[in-house]
Amino acid sequence: MPFTKHEIELLNNLLPNEVEASRARAAYGKTASYIPELAKAPQDALGIHMIDVDGTTVSGGDCGLSFTMQSISKVFTLILALMDNGEQAVFEKVGMEPTGDNFNSMLKLELVRPGIPFNPLINAGAIAISSLIHGNNPAEKNARVLSFFQALAGNDTLAYDMDVYRSESDTANLNRSMGYLLKDNGVLEGNVEDVLDVYFHHCSISVTCGDLARMALVLANNGTDPLTGTALIPRRYVQIAKTFMVTCGMYNASGEFAIQVGLPAKSGVSGGILTMVPGRAGIGVVGPALNAKGNSISGVHLLESLSRELDWSLF
Amino acid sequence: MPFTKHEIELLNNLLPNEVEASRARAAYGKTASYIPELAKAPQDALGIHMIDVDGTTVSGGDCGLSFTMQSISKVFTLILALMDNGEQAVFEKVGMEPTGDNFNSMLKLELVRPGIPFNPLINAGAIAISSLIHGNNPAEKNARVLSFFQALAGNDTLAYDMDVYRSESDTANLNRSMGYLLKDNGVLEGNVEDVLDVYFHHCSISVTCGDLARMALVLANNGTDPLTGTALIPRRYVQIAKTFMVTCGMYNASGEFAIQVGLPAKSGVSGGILTMVPGRAGIGVVGPALNAKGNSISGVHLLESLSRELDWSLF
Amino acid sequence: MPFTKHEIELLNNLLPNEVEASRARAAYGKTASYIPELAKAPQDALGIHMIDVDGTTVSGGDCGLSFTMQSISKVFTLILALMDNGEQAVFEKVGMEPTGDNFNSMLKLELVRPGIPFNPLINAGAIAISSLIHGNNPAEKNARVLSFFQALAGNDTLAYDMDVYRSESDTANLNRSMGYLLKDNGVLEGNVEDVLDVYFHHCSISVTCGDLARMALVLANNGTDPLTGTALIPRRYVQIAKTFMVTCGMYNASGEFAIQVGLPAKSGVSGGILTMVPGRAGIGVVGPALNAKGNSISGVHLLESLSRELDWSLF
């Protein structure tokens, strides 16, 4: 069901003030510093773009800002890995549970046998997923990932931001450490550096809020792009992805986001958030200043306000 | 929306076979042993009772079996604590996040400052919640809890099973340890033994699948009993409870349950599961043999089958 | 071998300046606050008393100060438990390894099977040891402990400081938590509160540096009081105690103390340190201001200086 006329009016009326109110929260956050290139993002930017199943769009703030997908990409590499390998093969390598730990923690890989990542949306899990993408070499895999993402976004100009890719690859000692631990635990096939190359690449795909909204729209519509009618993802894999977005999508603030917003969502350390009103609309948000848990501080605030005003929670 | 005529027929047709197929799984589980009284439950019992918003019921298997609520009660003491204290006061004492650890783990209480329980559905969180129930002494609190549970179940004969209460209280060294650690962390007010007395009591309330289904129905209907029209819980608190049931309701198998069943649910070590089809029906299940994560092995299997057949997942 | 005449002169010459230099470090520490009664101790006090196997004494600073033994008592309850039960029975309940964690940590009791304390000098281990002291009830056990300590100190006026005992018992939620976890792990026999009563009592025995030095002298002389010739402890149990003092005696700064001082030692949160020059002399130190690891900041500094000057390290 698309947004109603009343809802569109309400959103258009609310957005200017809500965006400014949420933007003010950026003062209490800061841009990611562990990837040097990300620290250059405008600290108090905030943009949102929504597109419903009829193609009606509502947007506000700094929608033109380009940013890299970072962890948001993990939702779609998970889906591609499921399409490449099926459920059973994927869930031999990653679990289905939230961790309660930081997204880059390695504790449970050492403490909890058999040492597979708890879920595909933490770093360790997404690295494991990267190793499952089909392709004869990293270049082939990267090409397949990009092509899949372009189809989902309905945008064949989506591309890798090679500055961010290099910045990330150069400073990724913690992810590299995780990769070798996964290798030792028997989770990764093949060469660790090759797997990481795929991982760093898909984190570095550059998008706008509009792109995220289109990708989210496909999920909101159970796998079929409602604007073209093209079936892009089997419904069961959309269901799996949306469930993970509720239980693990916002790092270890996922529980709070579920209670305060109640929508499937995935955030990235670039300040992006992809979310959706299931059956109705896709939403892309960007706000580079992050809170202590690694989510866009302004973006989360804006989504809390809108979900409350429009009663969007699934629960 | 109640179950359709077609759905009721389908459920009535499916249940006999599905119950027997799921009951066979009990051979791979075992009844809880850490509370001696619980180990006496019939290993391969399995019962289910559903009641929709029109009052239509469907049931199968060993529905007459009585069992204690155990952790299922935590959903409703959380709600009562919210009604007694409001959101802000409650979430100063417990968090909103899944832990990834066992339900009786104390690791995060030591490792993660400020040492409050990660959520109200693990043991530590539920003990903290018990301390927030209003009342001048344990007896008053216990009376208020029982009375609230009776109203939700529409059954004023609900009562404490004092054998289980004593068995639990006598052997509860781990919960006692947790209580004193919470006290040390500044989470609990008052006397630790008094708090535990409330906790052990509410875990020992004896119910049938029918009682659970009625209590779940109130949640499915956003806080108002659809059969009497009585408003029993503010909608916001129902929303909070249902969200926790999705992210943390099935111990550290909650993520898997969300993917395989997709319904808000809460399990107990007696083998009970309370779940619901939001807006439509309440469901109570019992199957005392537990899997490694502490959930009813037959009950989870049965709910997976029914959710798949009837497409019940929220996601 | 007693101190040589030259050493005694050297010590007498060094002590006044060294005590004042070390006393100045107290400004960087603080008295224990978690037991309210301990916080009353004089922040910058520092005293030392040494007595060699010939009975020659050297002392400096605030030697008249009374303080409670706290964790120092754990060395002697370990010995008494060994004398009561033998090695095998004791090491079924506690291990022999340093933990690397805080003295009051419970992590390894949950993480490392079979869940026995890693060693008898951390709180969990000492509580387990308290349960092994022979006696029909806490009062009898407390009487036996006090009598043993009096014999070791050659001072039959040693007594419990009941203000500290009560302060400790009233605020000991963390130790109580540990007691119940040990009970759950099958480590403790009998009633947890009874065990804790013995533990809190022996921590509350009031001593001076002179008492500590006499008790240490017995260990330095392999179990026989050199001043009376009375055999008080079998040599093997002294050996066990001294080894633990080297590997675990100074909380999780034991490794550093071994490198910088190199003597068997045990500290307490009252600021006391019992140490010795094996074969030669017993030493008692007190300085209530603690460093971040819970050891007397001035006391450790003084022992580092003296060990360096007199080449006391065992290594």
Added chain:
Amino acid sequence: MPFTKHEIELLNNLLPNEVEASRARAAYGKTASYIPELAKAPQDALGIHMIDVDGTTVSGGDCGLSFTMQSISKVFTLILALMDNGEQAVFEKVGMEPTGDNFNSMLKLELVRPGIPFNPLINAGAIAISSLIHGNNPAEKNARVLSFFQALAGNDTLAYDMDVYRSESDTANLNRSMGYLLKDNGVLEGNVEDVLDVYFHHCSISVTCGDLARMALVLANNGTDPLTGTALIPRRYVQIAKTFMVTCGMYNASGEFAIQVGLPAKSGVSGGILTMVPGRAGIGVVGPALNAKGNSISGVHLLESLSRELDWSLF
């Protein structure tokens, strides 16, 4: 002081039976499997070689067996790093405390700030130490290490076992993971693979019990080779090394070894143990079958017997 004539007779009398009695324990252990090349060692070999400060030797069992030093080398790279950099610079990168965790654990690197290895004898610490060895490149560093080890063993034919080196380097995902985590924590300078190359090399130096005994003899004699009179190590660094050997030398069975044997020692997963009677003799032992903690099961048993018979414990 050299062994007395009586002790030498006693040792020569005891050794044949003690070696066979201890060799029988090999049935309860197994050779290291995680480095494929090590698994080829003879399961029930056991050899011991002792050399006192006068050069008198006593030996028994399979003394001719060659094996790689593995973790035993860590004692001497620590010493070389101390000689290259001084105490202060070394202890900015590694701590002085036992960990209570497995030798290849990464838990504390994540949990305990500032994330430096707890001590130089666990894998993480030894990798950090490898990065401190002076030299313009790995080849230079490896040459300096080998030359230092040759001098200590008085054996200029000591060499790298390149099969073991390659086996180790090829399968060392866990050490590689540790290396990158240390890099992320700011502990390692330079390229991680270069540091690991130095680490894998020094672990792969091939020795016999006789070589270990000579190297130990230098430590037993406080840094000067008693047979040549050459000063090889400053006494303070010997003291530091010996202290670490007592508190952390036998992995997380160091506490037990200190109580049962009471000598400074370092073990390796090849089944070697280097130990000494301070001031008197150096000892080398090899027995490839390991116990659960990773130490030679026969070797530990033999040392326990000898230490008890000859009253060798320092404590």
